Amino acid sequence: MLAGNSKKITVKSAEGGKFVGEVTWTSSDKKIAIVDKSGNVTGIKQGSCVISAKINNSNTVKCKVTIKARPQLYITEASFDKNFLGGVEPYITLQNNFGKTIKYIYLDCYFYNTVNDPAYCEIKRTNF
Numbered sequence: 001m002l003a004g005n006s007k008k009i010t011v012k013s014a015e016g017g018k019f020v021g022e023v024t025w026t027s028s029d030k031k032i033a034i035v036d037k038s039g040n041v042t043g044i045k046q047g048s049c050v051i052s053a054k055i056n057n058s059n060t061v062k063c064k065v066t067i068k069a070r071p072q073l074y075i076t077e078a079s080f081d082k083n084f085l086g087g088v089e090p091y092i093t094l095q096n097n098f099g100k101t102i103k104y105i106y107l108d109c110y111f112y113n114t115v116n117d118p119a120y121c122e123i124k125r126t127n128f
Helices: none
Strands: 006-008 023-027 033-035 040-043 047-055 059-067 073-082 088-096 101-105 109-111 121-123
Touching: 023 033, 033 047, 040 059
Parallel strands: none
Antiparallel strands: 006 040, 023 047, 033 040, 047 059, 073 088, 088 101, 109 121
């Protein structure tokens, strides 16, 4: 699971059905992942910990959880080309912090010509 994401863990009986009873959830390291009273696990930062479910104040079952760092994106190259309609299409190349490179075409680009400079533009949307 990625840091910042959440996932629900459930307790099931040996026969595969949903467990009915009181379950108390705990995390062995709340700096890595936290768990709420419904079994929703949220990754905090990279690392591993154990999520435990104590059933009816008796038996405990455990699940090892590994949290991975969330990828961060960096713009490594931006260029503009003419499209078949005579308009301009911006191309942006992104690289994440794991070294993977992704090339995107980005269509929300607004051009301003305040000083009669056709080369100036601003990309308004920042989500890719």
